[in-house]
Structure formats: structure tokens, C-alpha cells
Amino acid sequence: MTEASPPANLAERYYNYAYLDEQTKRMIRRAILKALAIPGYQAPFGSREMPVPYGWGTGGIQLTAAIIGPDDVYKCIDQGADDTTNAVSIRKFFAKVADVATTEDTSDATIIQTRHRIPEQSLKAGQVLVFQVPQPEPLRGLEARETETRAMHAYEEYGLQYVSLYENISAYGRIAATAGYPVMIEERYLMSPSPIPKFDNPKMDDNEAILLFGAGREKRIYALPPHTRVRSLDFEDYPFEVQSWEENCALCGAEDSYLDEVVLDDAGNKMFVCSDSHFCGERRKAGHSGPMAGHQLDQTVEGNTP
Amino acid sequence: MTVGIDLSKVRPGFQDPVHNSQSVFRAIMEAVARPGMQVTLSPAPTSPAPLCPAAGAVALTLLDFETPVWLSPAIREGEARDWLRFHCGCPLVDETEASAFAFISRADEAPPLSAFNPGDAKYPDRSTTVILQVLSLEGGSSVRLAGPGIKGERIIAPRGLPADFWDQVAENGAAFQFGVDILLVAEEGLIGLPRTVRIQS
Numbered sequence: 001m002t003e004a005s006p007p008a009n010l011a012e013r014y015y016n017y018a019y020l021d022e023q024t025k026r027m028i029r030r031a032i033l034k035a036l037a038i039p040g041y042q043a044p045f046g047s048r049e050m051p052v053p054y055g056w057g058t059g060g061i062q063l064t065a066a067i068i069g070p071d072d073v074y075k076c077i078d079q080g081a082d083d084t085t086n087a088v089s090i091r092k093f094f095a096k097v098a099d100v101a102t103t104e105d106t107s108d109a110t111i112i113q114t115r116h117r118i119p120e121q122s123l124k125a126g127q128v129l130v131f132q133v134p135q136p137e138p139l140r141g142l143e144a145r146e147t148e149t150r151a152m153h154a155y156e157e158y159g160l161q162y163v164s165l166y167e168n169i170s171a172y173g174r175i176a177a178t179a180g181y182p183v184m185i186e187e188r189y190l191m192s193p194s195p196i197p198k199f200d201n202p203k204m205d206d207n208e209a210i211l212l213f214g215a216g217r218e219k220r221i222y223a224l225p226p227h228t229r230v231r232s233l234d235f236e237d238y239p240f241e242v243q244s245w246e247e248n249c250a251l252c253g254a255e256d257s258y259l260d261e262v263v264l265d266d267a268g269n270k271m272f273v274c275s276d277s278h279f280c281g282e283r284r285k286a287g288h289s290g291p292m293a294g295h296q297l298d299q300t301v302e303g304n305t306p
Numbered sequence: 307m308t309v310g311i312d313l314s315k316v317r318p319g320f321q322d323p324v325h326n327s328q329s330v331f332r333a334i335m336e337a338v339a340r341p342g343m344q345v346t347l348s349p350a351p352t353s354p355a356p357l358c359p360a361a362g363a364v365a366l367t368l369l370d371f372e373t374p375v376w377l378s379p380a381i382r383e384g385e386a387r388d389w390l391r392f393h394c395g396c397p398l399v400d401e402t403e404a405s406a407f408a409f410i411s412r413a414d415e416a417p418p419l420s421a422f423n424p425g426d427a428k429y430p431d432r433s434t435t436v437i438l439q440v441l442s443l444e445g446g447s448s449v450r451l452a453g454p455g456i457k458g459e460r461i462i463a464p465r466g467l468p469a470d471f472w473d474q475v476a477e478n479g480a481a482f483q484f485g486v487d488i489l490l491v492a493e494e495g496l497i498g499l500p501r502t503v504r505i506q507s
Contacts, residue, residue, distance in 0.1 A: 004470040017324045029331050030406075033368075036338045037487045037500035039454050043431040067335065069328040071369055154427040154483075186454055186502070188483070206457075210339045225455035225502075238476035 017041050018065040018098040024048055028066035028221070032212060033232075035223035040185030041153070042136050047219040048169040049301065057090055058216025060113045060132035064094060067128065068111060074100045075109035080117040087115070103277050116179070118200040120279040123209035124225065129138065130193045133215040136222060138182040157179035158190050161233065169238055178243065184231045191230075198232065199242045199258045205230040247272040250292035252283035262297070273297070311388045319351050319366050319372035319393040327367040334364065337388075337498035338487070342451040342460035344430050344443050350494045354385040356411040358439050363388075368435075369394035369407060375421075376405035376434075378415035402434070410438045413468045419475070424484040433501075434486045441466030443495045450506035452477075459506055462497060476505045 002202050005146060016022065024046070027251065031045040050058040072114060074094050078087040082104040090113060090199050091102050103109050106121040113130040121302040139149045152158065161182060168175050175181075181198035193201055193293040196212060204224060206213065211224040224230065234240035245259050271292050274280035284298070292298075320326035320482045322380030333345040336447055353362025369375060375396045381387060382398075390396060390409075399405050402421040410416045425433030426476065446465035447473055452458070468474070477500055 018328075022324060022327070023370055023372075026368060027329075029335075029370065030368055030373070031486070032335060033338050033435070034433075035336070036455075037502060038430050038483055039502065041430060044429075052488070067328075067332060067334065076322075135398045208337070223339075225341075227457045228454040284374065306431065 002173065008078060011293055015097060018068050020048065020062065020095075025066045026203060027060060028130075030158075031221045032063070032066065032223060033105045035196070035212070035221050036210070036225050039224050039228050040189030040191040042220040044219055045221050046300075047216045050216065051093075052089075054217035056086060057113070057115060057132040058217075059214030059221075060115070060130045061090060061093070061214075061217075062216060063212050063214040064111060064113050065070045065098070067130075068094060068098045068100060070099050072100045073097075073108055073109045074098075074102050074111050074113070075106065076102075076113045076116060077119070077261045077276075078115045079260070080119070080279075081277040083277060095112075104281075106278055109266045116195050116197075117275060119259070120197055120274070120276045121206060122203075125208050127209040129207075129209050129211050131196075131211065131213040133192070133194040133213045133220075134217075135180075136213065136215040136218050137219040138180075138193055138299060140188050153189060156188065161190060161298045165233060167237070169235070175234065175238060177239075181240075182233050184233060185224065186229050187231070190233075194231075198240075199245060200230045201230070201240075202242065247271060248284075248290055249274045249280060251295065251298050252288045254278045254280065254283055254288070255289035255292075271295070271297075311392055311453055313392070315385060316389055316392045317352060317354055317385075319362075319389075321349070323366070326337050330363045330367045331378045334367065334489070334496065334498070337489070337496050338455075338500055339498075340455045340460075341498050341500055341503045342456060342462045343452060343461075344495050344497050347496055348494065348495050354389050356439070357386045357389070357409070358381050358491055359494045361409060361439055363494075364404045364437055364487055364489060364491065364496070365390055365394055365396075365407075365409070369396040371395050371397070373397075373406040374399045374404055376390040376400075376402050376408040378408075378412075380411040380415060381409055390496045406432075408434050408436045409423050410436065412439060413471075416471075419478050419486055419488075424478075424486060427483070430483040430485070433484070435489065436486050437489045437491055438467075440464045440492050441488060443492045443497055451503050452506050453502045455500075455502070456506050460494060464492070464497065466492075472505055475499060475503065479504055 035043045069126040074088045078084040106119045106260040115132045116133040337345045347363040350359035350363040422434035442465045446463045448463045488499040490497040
């Protein structure tokens with residue numbers, strides 16, 4: 001992975017550097033610049049057929065392919081974890097077609113592609129977070145027609161969204177959305193944060209990194225420049241709040257991270273564990289431990305033996 | 307108006323188009339994401355006068371057959387035009403409002419920003435991106451910028467702008483979601499001024 005990058009036109013490469021052809025990259029790059037200039041607006045782009053099916057991250061992969069270069073260090077996570085099938089496959093893909101170094105370390109990465117999480121560790125200037133987005137349109141569940149939702153964004157007509165949240169409160173006593181919780185960008189565009197847990201929503205506000213969102217099947221790109229105002233929708237008497245757990249991470253003991261519930265057996269035993277595998281691993285290496293430290297699942301970190 | 311291009315006079319573009327346009331794009335992306343922050347486009351081509359290297363790098367990175375381009379009078383003739391046509395294959399248009407990109411070689415050739423395409427209410431991304439060459443990105447009178455991409459405020463002082471440029475930028479920003487996006491270029495440097503940028507008094 002540290003080998004010098006071979007020339008892009010080498011015959012044995014079979015594909016262009018980073019898989020996409022240059023005209024496609026230019027088209028995506030132009031869409032990225034317009035998306036950054038209109039934060040939260042969904043710019044259409046000519047999504048290409050990729051070597052994975054729609055729903056497996058084709059939007060994120062195309063964004064990454066359009067921006068990545070041999071000097072980048074690439075990290076890819078799926079639900080916070082570096083070691084899941086989708087993340088491992090996409091990471092290998094870019095190691096192969098773009099000759100990039102890969103990492104699981106959030107702070108070492110220059111491009112982090114993600115499905116449904118924002119890393120626990122704060123991002124910094126110079127990093128780009130690429131989201132894989134299944135449905136870019138926050139209003140789609142309320143209005144099926146693209147012609148209508150596009151007009152609603154054009155004329156800032158978001159009353160329907162607030163009615164939906166109100167109906168939530170009257171039915172459940174609270175705003176029930178837990179993932180893909182809609183956000184308002186710079187008090188202008190309503191945006192879907194992609195299906196990240198609402199726990200991650202506050203991390204988007206005033207972030208240091210560039211956030212790019214790509215929806216391959218829906219053929220949309222949107223973006224947030226650093227230090228953009230991102231507000232999760234709420235009401236004065238029903239303020240936005242994130243999930244919290246009574247448990248700590250069973251392996252590293254973290255109190256402030258997003259936890260996944262893992263069912264351990266048929267007897268109903270379970271554990272709560274950090275969804276961000278790198279964050280959890282670093283904490284364990286630093287000597288932190290939770291109530292189930294030493295469990296066989298703890299072996300996922302190098303040097304840890306139960 | 308098909309006129310043959312004398313290929314013996316066309317200067318080279320990028321040495322390594324794939325990797326050069328990637329590194330130039332990343333710099334442009336950072337500049338648009340962080341308005342007012344100066345970036346260096348590297349490697350920039352030796353584009354023919356009056357195109358500065360940064361303007362040439364932007365052209366080679368972003369233009370192709372899909373992007374109608376408007377050129378200010380000094381670029382519209384001769385070697386610079388041939389170079390753009392040969393390397394980018396971009397259609398050239400006479401109407402400012404029909405352009406996806408506009409290249410302005412110097413302040414006294416600049417039409418008002420309102421002459422360019424501000425985009426559509428439903429598709430504001432269809433607006434013109436204006437590449438404005440200035441004498442220098444530093445050494446002029448200071449302007450304080452704010453908006454998305456800027457923590458607090460950022461001060462820039464480009465030199466060689468059209469007379470009422472900052473008033474036009476303020477007017478352009480006030481029309482958000484409509485508006486053109488501006489890239490100031492000089493030598494190998496670039497500053498992004500997307501429509502979100504606000505002028506602090």
C-alpha cells in the first residue's frame with residue numbers, strides 16, 4: 001500500500017485511476033462544488049453503474065472516487081464499525097483501484113466514508129466525511145412526487161414536515177424519529193442527515209470537516225461546508241434530545257458513546273457495546289474497561305486476551 | 307464558425323491529467339468549502355496569456371463538452387481560446403446567461419455579476435461559476451467575510467477587482483438560493499467566494 005502509484009494509463013490497470021472515467025469525475029466534481037455553495041440543497045448528478053448494487057454505497061463510492069488521490073488515507077465504516085463486510089469490501093476496493101493507504105484510525109484518515117454513523121472522535125480540518133445515503137429526500141415519506149418535494153424546497157415550504165412532527169407528538173407523546181432525524185441547514189434547506197442516529201445530529205453543527213452526501217440510486221449529491229449551522233427540528237415545548245443509555249459500554253466502559261445492543265444467547269443475555277469500533281478499541285488499549293471486559297468479543301482488539 | 311486550430315501552437319495542458327486534475331480539484335473544493343481561504347493550485351499548467359496558471363488549472367479540471375463557457379473579450383480570441391477549445395472541448399457561448407462557467411481576464415472586462423445565470427428556484431445549481439482574474443489575491447483593501455465555511459470571520463484583500471465588486475457580491479448573496487459562485491484567481495492562487503458568503507461591514 002506504500003508502493004509508488006503506477007501511471008494512470010498503464011495497460012494492466014484495466015480501469016482508470018479510482019475506477020470512474022475522467023468525464024464522470026468532472027461531472028461529479030462540478031456537482032460537489034455547487035452542493036457546497038448551496039448547503040443542504042440536493043444537486044442532481046449522473047450516477048453511474050458501479051460494481052456493487054444500489055443500496056451498498058454507490059453514492060458514497062462515486063463521491064470518494066471523484067475526490068480521492070494517491071496521497072489520501074482512506075477509512076470506511078459501516079454503522080461505526082471498520083470490520084463489517086460492506087466496510088471491508090469498499091476499503092479493499094479503493095486500496096486496489098486508487099492505490100491509497102487505508103486505516104481504521106479516525107484521526108489518521110483524510111477521507112472517511114461512512115454508512116449511518118459519524119465517528120465519536122471529533123473530525124478536523126482537512127478531513128472529508130463521505131456519507132452513503134439511501135434516500136436523500138427528507139420529505140419523501142410525506143410527499144411521494146419529486147416534482148412536489150423539489151418545489152417545496154424551492155419555496156421553503158416546510159409546513160408539512162412540522163405537521164408530521166406534531167402528529168408524532170400527539171400519537172406518541174414525543175418526536176419518535178431516532179435515525180434520519182431531519183435537520184435545517186442555515187435556516188434555509190431542510191436536509192436528511194442520512195440514517196445516522198439522531199445521537200449524531202449535533203456533531204454536524206459547526207463541524208471542522210467537509211461533509212459530503214451521495215445517493216447513487218436517487219442520483220443526488222448534497223454537502224455541508226465546515227462550520228455550517230445545522231439545527232435538528234423541534235418545538236419550543238418539545239426540544240430536540242439525543243438518545244441516552246442507562247448502561248455503559250460493556251467492553252470499554254464509555255458513558256458518552258453510541259451503543260449497540262448485542263444479543264448474546266437464547267437465554268436473553270445481552271450486552272451494550274460502542275458502535276464505533278475504533279473508538280472502543282482505542283479506549284480498551286488505553287486501559288479502560290467495562291463490566292464485561294474479557295468477554296470473547298473483547299478479542300477484536302489486538303493485544304487483548306480474555 | 308468552424309475555424310481550424312493550429313496545433314503546432316497549442317501549449318500543453320496537464321502533464322498527468324488524471325492525477326493533476328485530482329489534486330487541483332481538492333484544492334478548489336477546500337477553497338469553495340472555506341470561502342476566503344487562499345489555496346495554491348498545484349501543479350498549474352503554463353496556460354497561454356492572458357489566462358493565468360490558476361485559471362488554466364480550473365479550466366482543465368472542470369470544463370468539458372457539457373459546460374458552455376463564456377470568455378471575456380481578451381480571452382475570446384487567439385491562443386487562449388484555442389488552448390481551451392483543444393484541451394477542454396468546451397462549447398463557447400456569446401450570451402453570459404447561457405454559460406455554466408465564465409472566465410474574465412481582468413476587471414475592466416467584467417460584466418456585472420447579475421448578467422450571468424443565477425440558477426433556477428428548483429435547480430439553483432444551474433447557475434454560472436465565474437472565474438475572475440485579479441492582479442493579486444493580496445495587497446488590496448480588506449474585506450471581512452462570514453457565512454458557512456468560515457469560523458467567525460475571515461479577512462481577505464484581493465487587488466484589481468471591478469469598482470463596485472463587493473456591492474455586487476452582497477447583492478448576489480442576498481438573492482440566495484439564487485446566485486453565481488465566484489472563484490478569484492491570480493498566478494497559481496485561488497479564493498472561493500460562493501453565493502453563501504456574507505460581507506461584514
